[in-house]
Amino acid sequence: MAQEQNVANAKPWIARTDTPFIRITDVTKRFGDFVAVDNVSLDIYKGELFCLLGGSGCGKSTLLRMLAGFETPTEGRIEIDGQNMAGIPAYSRPTNMMFQSYALFPHMSVEKNVAYGLRRDGVPKPEAMERVADILKLVQLERFARRKPDQLSGGQRQRVALARALVKRPKLLLLDEPLGALDKKLREETQFELIKIQETLGVTFIVVTHDQEEAMTLSTRIGVMDAGRIVQVGEPPEIYEHPSSRFVADFVGSVNMFSGRVTDDEADYIRIASPDIGGEIHVGHGVECSPGQELWYGIRPEKLRISREKPENAQNAFPAMVEEVAYMGDMSIYRLRLPSGKVLNASQTNFLRHAEDTISWDEEIWVSWGDIAGMVLTQ
Numbered sequence: 001m002a003q004e005q006n007v008a009n010a011k012p013w014i015a016r017t018d019t020p021f022i023r024i025t026d027v028t029k030r031f032g033d034f035v036a037v038d039n040v041s042l043d044i045y046k047g048e049l050f051c052l053l054g055g056s057g058c059g060k061s062t063l064l065r066m067l068a069g070f071e072t073p074t075e076g077r078i079e080i081d082g083q084n085m086a087g088i089p090a091y092s093r094p095t096n097m098m099f100q101s102y103a104l105f106p107h108m109s110v111e112k113n114v115a116y117g118l119r120r121d122g123v124p125k126p127e128a129m130e131r132v133a134d135i136l137k138l139v140q141l142e143r144f145a146r147r148k149p150d151q152l153s154g155g156q157r158q159r160v161a162l163a164r165a166l167v168k169r170p171k172l173l174l175l176d177e178p179l180g181a182l183d184k185k186l187r188e189e190t191q192f193e194l195i196k197i198q199e200t201l202g203v204t205f206i207v208v209t210h211d212q213e214e215a216m217t218l219s220t221r222i223g224v225m226d227a228g229r230i231v232q233v234g235e236p237p238e239i240y241e242h243p244s245s246r247f248v249a250d251f252v253g254s255v256n257m258f259s260g261r262v263t264d265d266e267a268d269y270i271r272i273a274s275p276d277i278g279g280e281i282h283v284g285h286g287v288e289c290s291p292g293q294e295l296w297y298g299i300r301p302e303k304l305r306i307s308r309e310k311p312e313n314a315q316n317a318f319p320a321m322v323e324e325v326a327y328m329g330d331m332s333i334y335r336l337r338l339p340s341g342k343v344l345n346a347s348q349t350n351f352l353r354h355a356e357d358t359i360s361w362d363e364e365i366w367v368s369w370g371d372i373a374g375m376v377l378t379q
Contacts, residue, residue: 019082021046021204022067022172027076029062036062038228039076049198049205051215054225055251060208063225064174067206068097081171094171100180102161104149110136111145114164121168135163138197155186162194166201175207179214191217212252216240224248245379246296255298255375256344262293269371272297278340282315284371289378299374304346306334306359310366317368320344322361334359336367 020043029037037059044050052060065071066078069090078085080094096117104113111132118128136142139159149157158178165173178194179187195218198205209215215222216236223233232244243249246257260274260281270289272281274297281297289295311317323343324335329350336344346367359365 018045020044021048021081022206023077023079024063024067025077025079027063027066027073027078029059029066029071030074035228037066037073040228040230042223042230042233044204044206046204047202048220049195049207049218051207051209051219051222052225053209053212053215053222053252055210058225059228060225061176064097064176064206064208067172068095068174069093070097095174096165096168096170096172097174097176098161098165098178100177102157104157104160104164106149109146109148110141110152110160113149113160114167117164117168131167131169132163135167138166138200139163139193153186154182155190158182158190159193162197166197166203170203172204172206175205177209178207180209180211187214188217194218216252222252224251226251241375243298243375243377246298246377249298249375249377254301254345256301256304258297258299258342260295260297262289262291262295265289265291270376272376276338276340276342277318278338278342279318281374282371283374283376284315287376289376293378296377297374298377299369301333301345301347303369303373304344305368306336306346306348306365307368308359308363308365311368314368315371317366320365320367322359322363322365325359325361332358336365338367 022044024040024042027037027040028035040063052063054060062071066073067080069085069088085093105116108116114135115128115132118131133142136145139162141156141159141163144152144156149160152160162178179190182190191214207218219236221233221235222239223230224239225231226247232239232248234242239248239252243252249255250257258274258276258281260272260276262270263273263280264271267286269285270283270287272283272295274281283297305311318338320336320338322334323337326333331347331349334346334348336346338344344367
């Protein structure tokens with residue numbers, strides 16, 4: 001039996017060995033007969049920007065609300081900074097939460113919105129105003145201190161909500177779909193602002209999102225959730241290039257997936273016979289498997305190469321027909337049909353403004369990829 005080699009040299013998140021700042025142990029949350037969070041255990045370290053990623057109903061927001069103290073675990077234990085959170089109400093926890101709706105007071109100025117929590121906590125006015133001024137400068141809103149929320153753009157309102165959450169200096173900031181209300185371009189710009197603010201303050205952030213691109217951009221690590229469980233935890237390159245299952249491979253990015261059976265199992269390569277592709281796939285590294293085993297092979301669209309001539313010395317090259325071409329500006333996406341009927345997506349970067357002799361609709365071409373470009377999945 002061959003052992004899998006980590007050909008990309010991707011490493012798990014091992015930046016520190018100190019005690020986890022947040023420790024979630026065997027946590028389950030039930031609502032009647034429905035299990036929203038199912039026996040989750042997770043460690044998060046101080047200073048991380050950790051993303052909980054998953055589709056609607058996977059349990060990510062419920063887990064966040066249990067950290068905040070808005071929900072109580074049915075079973076299990078949550079510790080923050082070494083303290084058991086059992087019985088500790090939300091207002092006494094070293095956390096603050098920023099909601100997708102922002103929930104700004106429309107009748108208050110930006111300055112008063114940000115100062116509201118400090119006033120409720122009885123912070124002396126001179127200290128409160130100094131802290132408000134500092135945080136507004138950090139989020140680049142000092143010029144808008146006197147404005148009302150309806151006089152701000154969506155991105156500016158998002159930063160007001162962030163400033164209001166951070167001005168109380170929480171040890172942990174919880175963000176539930178914080179950028180979901182922004183348009184695509186503004187969301188992309190705000191992601192980098194959020195990273196800069198988090199790095200400047202050193203506050204631990206936990207972000208809940210369903211947007212895989214957002215999670216990949218923001219996070220030090222990602223926890224992928226499905227049906228109430230954490231199915232994989234890792235740094236963004238590890239999650240993308242080395243998914244633990246077909247679910248993760250398909251959820252995080254686009255992937256072409258083939259089912260097959262192992263025909264050769266050697267120390268430095270395996271071969272997979274796949275009816276989907278109408279031939280054998282050559283994998284240029286060892287995999288923990290056995291001859292005859294059924295498994296799946298995934299290849300990302302950007303790993304595929306298309307050409308009119310069959311590539312020389314290609315281990316994985318198959319004929320295909322171009323069915324559709326979608327021009328996206330920075331890249332083009334090709335929809336290819338194999339003789340077996342299987343449809344693939346291939347993406348190609350558009351390097352030139354006016355590329356001549358580009359591959360187009362209804363052409364017979366070859367699709368190929370390197371022998372270490374794909375992923376072998378056993379579950």
